Amino acid sequence: MDSRKVSIRDVARAAGVSHQTVSRVINGHPRVTPDTRERVQQAVRDLGFRPSRTARALASGQVDAVTVLVSDTTLYGYGAALQGIEEAAREAGFSVGICFLASVAPETLAATVARVGDPSAGALIVVAWDQVGIRALQAVPAGVAVVALSEASALDARCPTIRLDDGAAAAHATRYLLGLGHRTVHHVAIPSSSGRSDRIRGWREALTDAGVPVPEPLHASWTPRSGYEAGRALAADPDVTAILCGNDDLALGVLRALHEAGRRVPEDVSVVGFDDVPQAAYYHPALTTVRQDFTGLGRDSFALLHGLLDPAGPRREPGAARPELIVRESSGPPKRRNTGEQS
Amino acid sequence: MDSRKVSIRDVARAAGVSHQTVSRVINGHPRVTPDTRERVQQAVRDLGFRPSRTARALASGQVDAVTVLVSDTTLYGYGAALQGIEEAAREAGFSVGICFLASVAPETLAATVARVGDPSAGALIVVAWDQVGIRALQAVPAGVAVVALSEASALDARCPTIRLDDGAAAAHATRYLLGLGHRTVHHVAIPSSSGRSDRIRGWREALTDAGVPVPEPLHASWTPRSGYEAGRALAADPDVTAILCGNDDLALGVLRALHEAGRRVPEDVSVVGFDDVPQAAYYHPALTTVRQDFTGLGRDSFALLHGLLDPAGPRREPGAARPELIVRESSGPPKRRNTGEQS
DNA sequence: CAGCATCAAGTGACCGGTCACATGATCACC
């Protein structure tokens, strides 16, 4: 009756075979007579047998589990990547663990990573798009299978890595703004894992390629609040007509700061975000932004890990979509200054 | 050298004691001579021994792990609850697994829940604030420790439950709007697990208590888009001057629909949201909303589970904060109609 | 029909811990 306490040996007894034969049947081993297989399967059903993952893991030495180390999933990109990992992992029969790094005290980070990164707890995927993630990656004990999600510009990859190359996308967005007629583009940057993020690099390259002045980027965090603060500074400068923001939350804060300062978007200032959160189309004004396929990136990172763990398994080609500029209402050609048109 | 392959017996040999003594030391058992303890600890350090969670789980029959079943963490409330659970669980030395129900096909839901809800995989916390969650809860096999997070109005609780009672908060927000002078308050509702959500109930009670007409609630999903669609319907009705939304994403969509229809907020229509997402203060206009302590709810649910698993352990009082109305810019007294003031 | 390969199934050790119980030493007390 009770589905627990039923072991492979109980099933064996019920089916009149050895425990090893039961093991063969539940693992789909080919060398079993159809008749025997059926008897065992019947016994499995009758007794409600469920193999113990724990015992299997102990005996075989592999766990079919992956733990994701991520700083904070309330940030859209991180949450979406986690979702992608989880989906792909579940399809492959893996269980997925999680550890939020943001709530780990810095001094206990190494110990925490060592605990969740125990080999008996399975493999690791570290989302290393920020400093905490990078530090966590460095704290991973040797001998553990690990895959990282990192910025393209991050240097020495100690482990297999899925890179998020949004430098090209930042450059594209910047050229788009310049193409609208803006003299230059300002940048409100998210923190970077490497100190020199791809988004900053792409933005800078596009500006220098176009031969326009490169303003100092404003370094913010990820929150709307820090975007708001950066936005106030930018709003005070009448030369600012185009702002590329490191993510959509920053853009939201910038939008608000501009509004409070009486600068209209997009008439006076164009704003472009990054990520395309589900809310972006409903901001006021609807946000032009660079869509990124975080879910696909998550799936790819799991596929990479899976290939590592089981080199004989099916290869999966990376399937993450390339970043894409979504033009909405918050960007447009600059109005010539000191011209009194109708709004 | 290699931190793997070092077992409790290797340590025992190195320290000149029995494997059982090593077990006692690593578990902090009191009946060990300080001298012996020190020798063992030294050997542990020298060999880089790390106990295998798998082996411990198999032998002891307990796992110190919890899996969270949740529909979709990109929704703020769910993500924050998960974060709360994870923090509390990590503090207690539990590992945290996750399963996103939104990406599970309905016909495989039962099988998926049975798999992640395997007793050998630890206990379960099910976020049952919606239909998928409720169905998952029903699919949990017997004999598994499980705690649910549910709406207060959800009936038969088959398992220990942390209830989110936002009926009172909805009533409070509704009374607040009536108090500003609105003739009634319209409601855009999120889907409910029970068909009759607490938020709807609280809203309706506040209206009937005040003796004002009760409009038909508009049933939306969770997305800004569905809020937008509901908002268009409401914007077309000049009698609508106050809208209570089931969450902040809906409110964002409503805000946009009102704006497009030329109805000003809060001058023509007041909008109140639910949840207080981090972005709410930066919406345009800044959103009046009901803050909810999802993180606290998550912590409480884990504490409940932990108490269940280990009745001898320290009791933890529920610590989630009560919902709280945060008044910002999107709500205010209604302007008398057909009066041409200056904006 | 001997000889060998192949197949279906079984046997017992083993993974790395915990558990129940056994053992010998120390100590208190009458």
Added chain:
DNA sequence: GGTGATCATGTGACCGGTCACTTGATGCTG
């Protein structure tokens, strides 16, 4: 000084699977 309680530690079984090897039975070949 014998008796029993308490303490520190050791012994071997056990959790529920997998692994390597063995055992009969059957089939193919020359």
